[in-house]
Amino acid sequence: MAGWSGTDRRVVVTGASSGIGAAAAIEAARAGATVALVARRADRLGEVLAQCRTHSPASQMVVADLDDLEGIDAVAARLADALGGVDVLINNAGVPKRRSVVDLTPADVEGVMRINYFSPVRLTLALLPGMLERGDGDIVNVSSMGVHLAAYRVSAYSATKAALEMFTEGLRLELGGTGVRARLFIPGSTDSEFSTPKPGNDEPFPRDPRTVSSAEEVGAALIASLADDRYITYATERDAASSAARNADPEAWLENLRRVFSGG
Numbered sequence: 001m002a003g004w005s006g007t008d009r010r011v012v013v014t015g016a017s018s019g020i021g022a023a024a025a026i027e028a029a030r031a032g033a034t035v036a037l038v039a040r041r042a043d044r045l046g047e048v049l050a051q052c053r054t055h056s057p058a059s060q061m062v063v064a065d066l067d068d069l070e071g072i073d074a075v076a077a078r079l080a081d082a083l084g085g086v087d088v089l090i091n092n093a094g095v096p097k098r099r100s101v102v103d104l105t106p107a108d109v110e111g112v113m114r115i116n117y118f119s120p121v122r123l124t125l126a127l128l129p130g131m132l133e134r135g136d137g138d139i140v141n142v143s144s145m146g147v148h149l150a151a152y153r154v155s156a157y158s159a160t161k162a163a164l165e166m167f168t169e170g171l172r173l174e175l176g177g178t179g180v181r182a183r184l185f186i187p188g189s190t191d192s193e194f195s196t197p198k199p200g201n202d203e204p205f206p207r208d209p210r211t212v213s214s215a216e217e218v219g220a221a222l223i224a225s226l227a228d229d230r231y232i233t234y235a236t237e238r239d240a241a242s243s244a245a246r247n248a249d250p251e252a253w254l255e256n257l258r259r260v261f262s263g264g
């Protein structure tokens, strides 16, 4: 398959200061796109921007806290101004919530929902009119194998991504024929800061290193997914196979998980 060409594409990547977002932004710039990077940490964003500019000198950064929902329209306006319009929106910024249902507080649930669901929805709604006006655009929402594999001790987090998946399905169905394409990109375990100790979270789960992808591999797969019009792209074949196995027999899948999580 031919790779994606970013020539004449203006791409916004949220959560571009580290991990998958940083890798995807650099990959998009390498493919010829002009990129606008969004996150809170200006220093880290600046480092990623410098790498993007070696490929795509007009790339930009916008420092913003996407947790501030009332500020998102202004962020969208700054992004559209910085790029002269947005052709591709990659809603990648996200935070974990590792906490058992018996310990979760309403504030935990609402906080993770704000950044992982309400924020990308608001940004999408703010940038969609410009895409519809031009009759062209791509919206990539980054979900998680947390929806497709197991919600064990991550129920609040997985629920944010399940909500994002259904919102994306609505976009996909309703925008058919407008020239605006909505899609999902689904990473599995990826080596990034996401899986490091974080306040308000239980300790990261032990992971089998054989099943962990690098952020560079996953970021490259994300940008490659723009080359065709497939609705769902899994970061790896392994993730696609796991999702298919769960869908084929959900009860057997859950029974197996119960055995695994109870040490069986």
Ligand SMILES: NC(=O)c1ccc[n+]([C@@H]2O[C@H](COP(=O)([O-])OP(=O)(O)OC[C@H]3O[C@@H](n4cnc5c(N)ncnc54)[C@H](OP(=O)(O)O)[C@@H]3O)[C@@H](O)[C@H]2O)c1
Pocket (backbone or CB within 6 Å): 014, 015, 016, 017, 018, 019, 020, 021, 038, 039, 040, 041, 042, 044, 064, 065, 066, 067, 068, 092, 093, 094, 095, 096, 115, 142, 143, 144, 145, 146, 186, 187, 188, 189, 190, 191, 192, 193, 194, 195, 215
């Ligand atoms: N790593 C995995 O195993 C994995 C698996 C499945 C799905 N995912 C998903 O992949 C996406 C990227 O995760 P990652 O692994 O690359 O993690 P990461 O390295 O921790 O990156 C998360 C990014 O989100 C940004 N972000 C977080 N809160 C923000 C806020 N309030 N405002 C603006 N930006 C914010 C962070 O930037 P600042 O801190 O600078 O703001 C950072 O750039 C997430 O949506 C995650 O749910 C990850």
